[in-house]
Amino acid sequence: MSAVVQAPSGVPDLIYQVTWEALPEYYRLPDEPVDNTDHILLAAALLEGLELAGFLDAPGQLATANVGICATVNGRTVVKAPDWFYVPRVIPLDPPRARRSYTPHLEGAIPTLVIEFLSETEGGEYSSQSFYPYGKFWFYERILQAPYYGIFEPEAGALEVRQLVNGVYRLQKADDQGRYWIGGMNLFLGVWQGAKTDRTGYWLRWWDADGNLLLWGVEQLEQERQRTEHEHQRAEQERQRAENLAAFLRSQGVDPEKI
Numbered sequence: 001m002s003a004v005v006q007a008p009s010g011v012p013d014l015i016y017q018v019t020w021e022a023l024p025e026y027y028r029l030p031d032e033p034v035d036n037t038d039h040i041l042l043a044a045a046l047l048e049g050l051e052l053a054g055f056l057d058a059p060g061q062l063a064t065a066n067v068g069i070c071a072t073v074n075g076r077t078v079v080k081a082p083d084w085f086y087v088p089r090v091i092p093l094d095p096p097r098a099r100r101s102y103t104p105h106l107e108g109a110i111p112t113l114v115i116e117f118l119s120e121t122e123g124g125e126y127s128s129q130s131f132y133p134y135g136k137f138w139f140y141e142r143i144l145q146a147p148y149y150g151i152f153e154p155e156a157g158a159l160e161v162r163q164l165v166n167g168v169y170r171l172q173k174a175d176d177q178g179r180y181w182i183g184g185m186n187l188f189l190g191v192w193q194g195a196k197t198d199r200t201g202y203w204l205r206w207w208d209a210d211g212n213l214l215l216w217g218v219e220q221l222e223q224e225r226q227r228t229e230h231e232h233q234r235a236e237q238e239r240q241r242a243e244n245l246a247a248f249l250r251s252q253g254v255d256p257e258k259i
Contacts, residue, residue: 083117141169148184
């Protein structure tokens with residue numbers, strides 16, 4: 001599959017031929033480490049919320065981190081590895097194996113949502129460089145054309161979500177709860193503050209259409225513990241009431257065992 005992409009306004013003379021092809025057999029993918037361990041935890045937390053809510057139970061979906069998204073632009077292979085992205089439909093690998101790259105159209109659908117955690121060093125998440133190797137912002141908007149692009153600054157807990165409108169990213173306004181509706185996923189994405197594993201700070205979280213938070217595993221365990229404790233307390237209250245009633249009947253000369 002191929003497409004012709006016009007450069008951003010102000011650069012009308014540049015036209016890009018985009019094709020979606022299998023990587024050359026011996027192509028070496030970039031092997032750049034993530035910025036810090038926080039990014040690993042943030043990406044894993046996004047995935048955990050979806051998994052435990054059963055969101056990914058249907059086959060053929062892909063939610064992953066630091067996997068290269070590939071395109072061929074004017075005959076040159078371009079690879080960008082978002083910190084996290086979600087694809088609603090993919091073709092299973094045969095034989096099954098871990099993915100290191102993903103080529104839209106050839107292997108499945110375009111990612112619905114791409115997320116970058118703001119880098120402490122280069123700030124390339126906003127780069128609209130329109131020539132090879134292309135800025136991330138330009139690649140996601142003009143080449144990939146992902147419907148939603150999120151940029152999250154973990155230290156300040158600042159989240160920006162852009163939606164593709166007529167081929168251009170438009171900054172979205174959060175709702176009254178500070179959350180963003182992600183069409184195609186039917187979920188809200190927002191910022192939550194608290195502790196998980198060894199990290200305390202701001203996190204990206206999911207909420208369903210009714211505003212219910214998609215819980216992490218430790219939260220589900222705590223919820224179950226509280227439910228069990230409540231049931232135990234209720235059973236204890238019932239036992240105490242029964243004993244009080246039996247004691248009252250005995251005081252009236254009635255044997256509760258014979259009632």
